[in-house]
Amino acid sequence: MxxxxxxxxxxxxxxxxxxxxxxxxxxxxxxxxxxxxxxxxxxxxxxxxxxxxxxxxxxxxxxxxxxxxxxxxxxxxxxxxxxxxxxxxxxxxxxxTKEFTVKWGTKSAIHLPAPGLPGGLPIRANGTFNFKVNDYVSLIDKIVGVRNSYLVEDIKIRITAVLDQLLMKWIGREGKDMFNLQMNADEIAAGIKQDLDMQLVDDGMTITRFHIMSFNYPKEIQDMIKKSASHGMIGDVKKYQQVELTDAMASGKMGGEGGSGSGTASEMAGMMMGMNVAKEMMESMRDSGGETSKGQSEPQNQQASSGGQGNIPNFCPNCGTKTSGGNFCSNCGHKLV
Incomplete structure (x- = not known):
């Protein structure tokens, strides 16, 4: 009972x-x-x-x-x-019913075809993606019948299994700059989101957002990119040498014997940089105003050599004695005209 x-x-x-x-x-x-x-x-x-x-x-x-x-x-x-x-x-x-946020990252480096690199350009990438359930009929038909529960980790495994292939697909489109992929990150992410959504749509889920946080290059490639960017911003060798000199001053690499003496290196680099800047300023002033100055000085020299009372200076250019109107200085005998 x-x-x-x-x-x-x-x-x-x-x-x-x-x-x-x-x-x-x-x-x-x-x-x-x-x-x-x-x-x-x-x-x-x-x-x-x-x-x-x-x-x-x-x-x-x-x-x-x-x-x-x-x-x-x-x-x-x-x-x-x-x-x-x-x-x-x-x-x-x-x-x-919530929207799930999942962090992703490439497990190993992806080797992208790049000029001058026979083995390809190795990069890693990371970011996040969001998804949610949006079709209960498909969910029950494809997954619920064989599973008692389903975890976010199950979706993450499915997504990361195809991410490397999709990254290579969308990075390789339209000849993107392999050394500045971050500039095209939004466009690449939009293409990947579209493909990932097709992976999940039959299971009753949808990718609501796919975000690429960063592309990471090997250190040697990063150094090369920074150096290339410095060249591009500077524009000529002379200015590049100035930047190199500044870097040496900051790091103390121009020190004395044995690599020591960073204080002396800083002083030397500062003095050399100052001299170079002053020299360039003088050359710039000469280039911009030299012709005008030359044009103005020639008539004055001609006038000074033509003689006449109106050309006698008030003070002797040799000893500084005030002149008395004659052609020679009364103190030192220097010819005034």
Missing amino acids: MSFFKGQLANVVEWDEFREDMIFWKWHNNEIKKGSKLIIRPGQDAIFYNQGRIEGIFEKEGDYDVDSDIIPFLSTLKGFKFGFNSGMRVEVLFVN
Whole structure:
């Protein structure tokens, strides 16, 4: 008698193994007793289905009586009546409705074809992608039938398995600059998102965002890129030498014997840089105003050599004595005109 009543105890239909990284979970007891309750928590949908056919989807959080609040809304089970010894045989699937964010990174370097590098250009990349469940029919048809639960890690494994191939595909399009991939990161990511979405659409899920945080080159390649960028910004060898001199001053590499004496190196580099800057300023002034100065000085020299009282200076250019109007200095005898 006690075993009979034990079999008639009501169920609590709820997601009792909930995890933040769990995409869905299948309620294991397929027979729902009279008086059972359904509990839906925030961020969950409860799907009643029978033999792969969805009977009803319940999205609003709260506690519900199965026989009075749920059964009347089920598509083909509206007329179901709980018998004295029987319950309702139906499966319940709980789905996590949030958008999941997953970090990704290439497991090993991807070798991209690049001029001058026979083995290819090795790069790594990392970023994030977002996905969510958007089609319960496909989810039940393709995955729920063979799985009792599904984790974010399962999706991550699927995505990372094809990422290397997709990165090579979209990086190689339209002759992108292999040494400045970050400039095209958004375009590359958009193409990868489109392809990844096709990987998941049949399983009832969609990629909502794919982001490439960074491309990482080997140190030797990074140094080469920085050096090339410096050349491009500087534009000529003379200025490049100045930058190299500045780097030496900062790092102390121009020190004395044995590599020591960084203070002396800094002083030397500073003095040399200052001399070079002053020299360039003088050359610039000469180049911009030399012709005008030359044009103005020639008439003055001609006028000074032509003689005449109006050309006698007020002071002797040799000794500085004030002149008295004669052609020779009264103090030192220097010729004034």
